[in-house]
Amino acid sequence: MKHESNDKTKWLCDKCQRELELAKVKVRYMEGNFEVDLMKCPTCNQVFIDEALALGKMKEVEEGLEDK
Amino acid sequence: MNLDKLLETGDRCIHKEPPACTAQCPVHLEIIDFLSEIEKGNFQDAYKLMEKRIPFHKIIGRICDHPCEAPCERSKAGGSIRISDLEKAVLEYGAYKPKKVWPVPKNKGRVAIVGGGLSGLTVAVDLDKKGYIVTIFEKNNRLGGQLWNFVGDALTEELLQEELQAIKDKKIAIHLETFVDKNSLTELLSEYDAVYLGTSKWEEPITWNPITFQVGSSTLFVGGGLVNETDSVIFSVSSGRRAAISIERYLSKVSLTDSREREGVFETVLRFDISNKASLPAIEKSGVIYSREEAIDEAKRCVKCQCRKCIEGCAHLRKYEMSPDAYIRQINHNERIILGTHYANKMINSCTECGLCKEECFLDISMKAVIQETRESMTERGEMPVSAHDFALKDMAFSNSSRFSLVRKQPSKEESKDLFYYPLISFSDYVKGLYKGTGKTEYLFYPGCQLPAAYPDDIKSIYEYLVGHVAGDVGIYLGCCGAPADWAGRKDLINENIEAIKKVWEEMERPTFILACSSCIRIFEKYCPEIKVESLWDIYIREGLPNKEHIKTPQTLSIHDACATRENSDLHESVRKIVSKLGYGIEELEYSKEKTKCCGYGGLVYFANREQCDAFVSERIGESENDLLVYCSMCKDLFVSGGKRTYHLLDLIYPKDNIEAATRKTPTLSERHQNRSQVKQILLKEIWREDPMEELMAEDYTLIIHEDIQKSMENRYILMEDILMVLKNAEEKNERFCNPETGDYLAKLRRENVTYWVKYSNEGEAFLIKSVYSHRMEIVEE
Numbered sequence: 001m002k003h004e005s006n007d008k009t010k011w012l013c014d015k016c017q018r019e020l021e022l023a024k025v026k027v028r029y030m031e032g033n034f035e036v037d038l039m040k041c042p043t044c045n046q047v048f049i050d051e052a053l054a055l056g057k058m059k060e061v062e063e064g065l066e067d068k
Numbered sequence: 069m070n071l072d073k074l075l076e077t078g079d080r081c082i083h084k085e086p087p088a089c090t091a092q093c094p095v096h097l098e099i100i101d102f103l104s105e106i107e108k109g110n111f112q113d114a115y116k117l118m119e120k121r122i123p124f125h126k127i128i129g130r131i132c133d134h135p136c137e138a139p140c141e142r143s144k145a146g147g148s149i150r151i152s153d154l155e156k157a158v159l160e161y162g163a164y165k166p167k168k169v170w171p172v173p174k175n176k177g178r179v180a181i182v183g184g185g186l187s188g189l190t191v192a193v194d195l196d197k198k199g200y201i202v203t204i205f206e207k208n209n210r211l212g213g214q215l216w217n218f219v220g221d222a223l224t225e226e227l228l229q230e231e232l233q234a235i236k237d238k239k240i241a242i243h244l245e246t247f248v249d250k251n252s253l254t255e256l257l258s259e260y261d262a263v264y265l266g267t268s269k270w271e272e273p274i275t276w277n278p279i280t281f282q283v284g285s286s287t288l289f290v291g292g293g294l295v296n297e298t299d300s301v302i303f304s305v306s307s308g309r310r311a312a313i314s315i316e317r318y319l320s321k322v323s324l325t326d327s328r329e330r331e332g333v334f335e336t337v338l339r340f341d342i343s344n345k346a347s348l349p350a351i352e353k354s355g356v357i358y359s360r361e362e363a364i365d366e367a368k369r370c371v372k373c374q375c376r377k378c379i380e381g382c383a384h385l386r387k388y389e390m391s392p393d394a395y396i397r398q399i400n401h402n403e404r405i406i407l408g409t410h411y412a413n414k415m416i417n418s419c420t421e422c423g424l425c426k427e428e429c430f431l432d433i434s435m436k437a438v439i440q441e442t443r444e445s446m447t448e449r450g451e452m453p454v455s456a457h458d459f460a461l462k463d464m465a466f467s468n469s470s471r472f473s474l475v476r477k478q479p480s481k482e483e484s485k486d487l488f489y490y491p492l493i494s495f496s497d498y499v500k501g502l503y504k505g506t507g508k509t510e511y512l513f514y515p516g517c518q519l520p521a522a523y524p525d526d527i528k529s530i531y532e533y534l535v536g537h538v539a540g541d542v543g544i545y546l547g548c549c550g551a552p553a554d555w556a557g558r559k560d561l562i563n564e565n566i567e568a569i570k571k572v573w574e575e576m577e578r579p580t581f582i583l584a585c586s587s588c589i590r591i592f593e594k595y596c597p598e599i600k601v602e603s604l605w606d607i608y609i610r611e612g613l614p615n616k617e618h619i620k621t622p623q624t625l626s627i628h629d630a631c632a633t634r635e636n637s638d639l640h641e642s643v644r645k646i647v648s649k650l651g652y653g654i655e656e657l658e659y660s661k662e663k664t665k666c667c668g669y670g671g672l673v674y675f676a677n678r679e680q681c682d683a684f685v686s687e688r689i690g691e692s693e694n695d696l697l698v699y700c701s702m703c704k705d706l707f708v709s710g711g712k713r714t715y716h717l718l719d720l721i722y723p724k725d726n727i728e729a730a731t732r733k734t735p736t737l738s739e740r741h742q743n744r745s746q747v748k749q750i751l752l753k754e755i756w757r758e759d760p761m762e763e764l765m766a767e768d769y770t771l772i773i774h775e776d777i778q779k780s781m782e783n784r785y786i787l788m789e790d791i792l793m794v795l796k797n798a799e800e801k802n803e804r805f806c807n808p809e810t811g812d813y814l815a816k817l818r819r820e821n822v823t824y825w826v827k828y829s830n831e832g833e834a835f836l837i838k839s840v841y842s843h844r845m846e847i848v849e850e
């Protein structure tokens with residue numbers, strides 16, 4: 001579920017005012033646990049997910065797991 | 069879930085049963101396929117089907133006595149399909165050089181064939197093909213027997229010679245002018261592994277098994293004229309083929325009788341109703357045989373007898389092109405999968421559970437019942453996709469929370485006198501203060517959750533009407549009956565819900581429930597039949613309509629009955645009476661009353677498969693030019709969203725001056741929540757004089773939400789409340805991303821099992837919402 005947002009350069013973490021970095025992030029759904037590369041704030045760890053990712057790949061994986 | 073019982077139900081479905089023509093064809097030519105190929109002009113493919121089923125198809129196709137034609141359904145509407153003439157045409161236009169087949173090694177045993185007529189030749193060729201060493205004994209000096217009697221225009225001598233030559237070429241041993249009598253038969257029986265007796269006469273009576281054609285338990289098998297007692301050529305080849313099967317089974321030492329019920333002619337259990345087809349006369353031949361065009365036209369007259377009753381009426385079965393027998397096999401498979409993908413989940417969640425299929429099926433096969441049981445089994449085993457019904461179940465929880473739910477007795481006698489108008493004389497004036505109550509709650513008005521969501525302004529009017537008209541005190545009970553839980557297969561939730569309803573009922577000393585929603589009626593009847601219910605519409609008929617104002621423009625309406633009312637014919641009548649009383653004309657839809665269709669909301673299909681829901685909506689609204697009249701608010705909302713002018717019965721009973729009721733915009737999901745809360749507020753304040761409950765959310769934020777975002781909110785099941793909570797969290801904790809170039813913010817918040825994201829910018833004091841989306845997957849931030 002690797003995803004690089006097309007406008008990743010522009011977004012900052014508002015709280016920490018830091019640029020986002022690609023990092024391994026743990027995600028969970030149903031019984032599935034996996035690691036994916038996502039953009040996040042290196043200080044507070046907020047993970048950035050844009051619309052295309054949420055409604056595209058993520059939804060697909062969610063549906064796949066639901067039908068398992 | 070009892071899968072054996074499920075499969076039994078599937079097996080009862082006759083969708084796959086052959087048409088009468090095929091069942092009555094002794095060799096079961098697949099006539100529907102055969103005619104379909106002709107219809108498409110594929111004569112060669114039609115030819116292949118003849119080759120596959122009919123022994124000596126080139127001969128039989130020209131002289132068959134076609135027992136398939138008499139039972140043809142078309143005979144009731146213009147005349148039987150001329151199958152036999154079409155076979156002749158196919159032999160003419162579709163024949164091709166046969167592929168060279170390599171002889172199989174002959175090592176499976178030795179079979180003697182007595183009689184080189186049609187049936188004997190069939191046995192010989194069939195067994196030769198399978199690897200038996202075959203020897204024919206024929207008393208005459210040529211093969212063919214009675215076939216020679218058919219030589220004429222249809223069957224030329226040349227063709228017959230050619231076909232007989234083909235047999236000789238197979239290197240089947242042929243002894244001509246060899247007469248076999250009782251004694252020589254005994255010799256053959258000891259010499260060969262099996263003997264087939266295909267002579268037309270025999271010197272002494274023999275008895276054989278009518279299924280296997282075996283004589284006793286011996287190695288002798290019979291067929292042809294001896295067995296058939298007719299000179300039908302098709303029965304002759306059919307008996308030969310069946311005897312060959314027996315011989316092969318016998319020599320391979322497998323059961324001779326297993327699954328042979330459907331050999332030869334049988335009665336199909338298919339029932340096909342041709343009554344709605346226009347009569348079409350048979351196409352006459354302009355020559356000796358049909359021309360290609362004539363053949364195509366004749367084939368087109370075939371109605372392809374197959375039971376599709378339920379499929380025709382149901383947008384769901386048609387979308388998946390599923391007959392119940394196939395559907396049930398898929399469910400069975402889906403239920404048995406342990407590892408792997410449950411491909412049928414989405415389909416199972418796309419049935420509206422409307423029950424039309426059962427109504428249409430003369431065997432009463434109910435996919436509604438099957439689907440209900442399947443969904444219950446899926447939720448019990450934790451196999452139900454959460455996302456399919458999550459929103460609807462949350463909506464139900466909302467309705468049963470303090471934000472909507474409410475139970476109150478009618479205000480006291482003194483208060484009631486001041487509050488309500490009662491009819492003085494039933495059809496004229498109303499006066500305030502003639503208290504009709506008894507102090508005991510005789511009735512409990514239960515408007516359900518969707519009606520208050522869509523008609524918040526009318527609930528109080530209805531309540532006042534009821535207080536004024538029915539004998540006895542009328543209390544009110546706001547909540548959701550639990551239909552979403554029922555549809556979602558959540559037995560746990562529905563039972564809990566029903567228990568809560570029963571508790572109120574007991575506490576109120578068992579009043580009669582007055583229901584306005586068709587789904588509530590269905591749920592009450594299904595889960596708590598001990599509670600007496602009456603429909604609001606029935607009461608309007610009994611007590612008189614509240615408004616004497618007449619409609620401005622009389623018009624003809626088509627009534628779409630709610631699918632939940634299918635079995636409630638009294639209710640159908642009441643609705644029609646109300647519509648007539650109000651001065652409207654009625655034009656019934658083809659599918660109405662007990663045969664009504666679902667609007668598409670039923671079974672929560674709206675949430676589980678929007679495309680499927682849309683298919684139901686567009687099909688239904690296309691069925692009449694008239695404006696529709698419905699009495700379920702979900703039907704109304706879906707039809708209006710689909711672009712159809714639709715009235716709800718309440719639009720007519722409580723007309724409003726300022727809005728065009730038939731096109732009134734559907735409330736959004738958020739508005740539905742607000743409307744419900746508002747109904748509770750209004751009732752509490754204006755009838756029970758209680759302080760309104762505190763607002764859940766101080767509306768500190770002013771939002772600007774354009775129409776496209778509104779649409780996304782609807783399609784993605786995101787409520788205003790979700791957006792506000794995301795903003796609140798972002799603004800208070802600064803937990804958000806910012807985009808210095810555009811000045812946009814992006815914030816998120818997880819609420820229960822969903823993470824909501826909002827992109828927005830500040831417009832002065834207000835927030836301009838730029839996009840909203842969500843996901844269920846949980847991100848572990850550490």
Ligand code: SF4
Nearest residue numbers: 089140141370371373
């Ligand atoms: S109408 Fe067609 S399918 Fe039906 S019985 Fe006749 S030939 Fe067969």
Ligand code: SF4
Nearest residue numbers: 382419420422423425
């Ligand atoms: S949608 Fe209705 S008619 Fe279609 S299969 Fe389901 S219950 Fe039967």
Ligand code: SF4
Nearest residue numbers: 081082083375378429
């Ligand atoms: S109506 Fe439907 S369920 Fe009933 S036999 Fe026909 S195809 Fe099968």
Ligand SMILES: [Zn+2]
Nearest residue numbers: 013016041044
């Ligand atoms: Zn940060």
